[in-house]
Amino acid sequence: MRSPTVTFLGGIREIGGNKILIEDGPDRILFDFGPSFAPRYEAYYSGFLQPRSTSPVKDLLEFDLLPRVEGLYSREALADADLAWRAPEIHGIFVSHAHADHAGYLSLVDPEIPVYLGEGTKVLLDAIQSSSPTMKYGEHAWRTVPDRSPVKVGRLEVVPHPVDHSIPFAYGFVVRTSEGTLVYTGDFRHHGPRAADTRAFLEAAAGERPDALLIEGTRAGPDPRRNLTEEGVRAAVDGVLADRPTLALACTYPRDVDRLRTLHGAATSGGRTLVVSTRTAHLLAAVASRFPRGSLPVPGASPGIRTYARKKKRFFKWEEPFLDEALTAEEVRADGKRYLLALDLAHYPELIDLRPPKGSPFVHSMSEPFSEDDVDDRVMHNWLDHFGLEFHQMHASGHASGPELEAIVAQLRARTVYPIHTEHPEAFRSDSGTVVSADLARPYALGRPARAS
Numbered sequence: 001m002r003s004p005t006v007t008f009l010g011g012i013r014e015i016g017g018n019k020i021l022i023e024d025g026p027d028r029i030l031f032d033f034g035p036s037f038a039p040r041y042e043a044y045y046s047g048f049l050q051p052r053s054t055s056p057v058k059d060l061l062e063f064d065l066l067p068r069v070e071g072l073y074s075r076e077a078l079a080d081a082d083l084a085w086r087a088p089e090i091h092g093i094f095v096s097h098a099h100a101d102h103a104g105y106l107s108l109v110d111p112e113i114p115v116y117l118g119e120g121t122k123v124l125l126d127a128i129q130s131s132s133p134t135m136k137y138g139e140h141a142w143r144t145v146p147d148r149s150p151v152k153v154g155r156l157e158v159v160p161h162p163v164d165h166s167i168p169f170a171y172g173f174v175v176r177t178s179e180g181t182l183v184y185t186g187d188f189r190h191h192g193p194r195a196a197d198t199r200a201f202l203e204a205a206a207g208e209r210p211d212a213l214l215i216e217g218t219r220a221g222p223d224p225r226r227n228l229t230e231e232g233v234r235a236a237v238d239g240v241l242a243d244r245p246t247l248a249l250a251c252t253y254p255r256d257v258d259r260l261r262t263l264h265g266a267a268t269s270g271g272r273t274l275v276v277s278t279r280t281a282h283l284l285a286a287v288a289s290r291f292p293r294g295s296l297p298v299p300g301a302s303p304g305i306r307t308y309a310r311k312k313k314r315f316f317k318w319e320e321p322f323l324d325e326a327l328t329a330e331e332v333r334a335d336g337k338r339y340l341l342a343l344d345l346a347h348y349p350e351l352i353d354l355r356p357p358k359g360s361p362f363v364h365s366m367s368e369p370f371s372e373d374d375v376d377d378r379v380m381h382n383w384l385d386h387f388g389l390e391f392h393q394m395h396a397s398g399h400a401s402g403p404e405l406e407a408i409v410a411q412l413r414a415r416t417v418y419p420i421h422t423e424h425p426e427a428f429r430s431d432s433g434t435v436v437s438a439d440l441a442r443p444y445a446l447g448r449p450a451r452a453s
């Protein structure tokens with residue numbers, strides 16, 4: 001019989017787009033199913049130019065932005081495509097975490113295929129979907145799995161281990177096949193508040209003596225961007241806020257719950273209230289019960305955090321619970337030194353009403369732009385310059401650094417190492433096995449080649 005194989009249907013020489021197929025005899029499972037980001041995707045689609053909602057698979061297959069896999073897509077998503085619908089031939093999809101590049105194409109998948117994920121991951125996907133006009137995951141046979149408990153799919157056994165990442169409820173996996181064990185890291189770091197989870201995962205993974213290690217390498221190779229630990233971000237923001245007599249502004253990812261906790265801590269210890277968007281408030285409220293009581297600040301329920309009332313004509317139902325207590329631009333402007341306002345790029349027109357005094361600090365608590373001609377980055381700086389705001393870059397990456405990745409490869413001693421989710425697979429080396437810079441859509445037998453040598 002054929003030995004088990006792993007096939008990469010995305011996430012090769014790109015950051016994002018993870019789609020990993022594992023086959024063991026008749027049993028076939030996928031890990032993650034997310035879109036490619038720039039530059040692959042944005043070579044054909046950008047801004048308002050997007051695949052048609054009536055024929056999404058057809059429009060993505062045209063540019064090889066999706067894999068041609070039968071028995072995977074839903075009838076509806078396949079409409080008009082030259083790939084026929086077939087009853088599901090994939091027996092489960094495991095989602096490592098709720099970031100778009102891992103879960104964003106679930107909407108295209110046949111609803112009969114079970115989707116396995118952490119309980120928190122599901123809560124987060126629901127909260128993202130209910131508050132986003134564009135992010136939809138579709139109907140599925142959802143199967144939530146408790147941390148570290150094995151799931152059987154045919155002869156395959158999958159153990160989800162929680163890891164630290166820039167979104168809560170992220171997982172790495174140990175996959176036991178009929179001929180050896182594979183480890184898939186998902187996206188991870190160990191310089192955030194759940195570092196101990198990552199360490200426990202790596203230890204458990206090393207204990208399995210894995211044949212194959214599928215390791216993310218977002219920061220492998222040249223890594224010029226400045227990176228702090230989460231604690232480092234806290235100290236840096238504390239420094240910026242100290243003795244400032246004006247409004248302070250920040251921007252971060254609404255789903256980066258750790259960063260929101262960090263900003264909340266810095267704001268309150270500096271005598272300020274953290275002011276967040278209704279979307280952030282909604283996400284925090286949705287996941288709060290999964291954190292130790294009182295440890296996650298939620299507008300309306302916790303001190304030191306409020307919601308900001310943007311000026312707009314109509315509000316969504318999910319925003320309503322936060323509107324009564326929300327602060328207006330006039331209120332924030334009148335007493336700026338009492339607030340740290342977290343503002344998304346799309347909400348910058350509020351600055352026209354807020355008019356922060358020249359020299360007010362602006363903390364950019366997100367990744368630095370990947371390219372030099374990043375449009376959003378240019379626009380952001382134009383706004384900051386126009387209002388004379390003082391720019392501070394303060395971010396902790398969601399990913400392990402190059403030297404940390406090297407140490408993990410050495411710790412796990414896998415016979416074959418497959419760098420994924422990286423633009424620099426060549427930066428990986430291993431003393432105990434072979435590093436394979438995999439090709440897209442080509443099946444790799446588990447363990448075999450290394451065993452024979």
Ligand SMILES: [Zn+2]
Nearest residue numbers: 016099101187
């Ligand atoms: Zn990712």
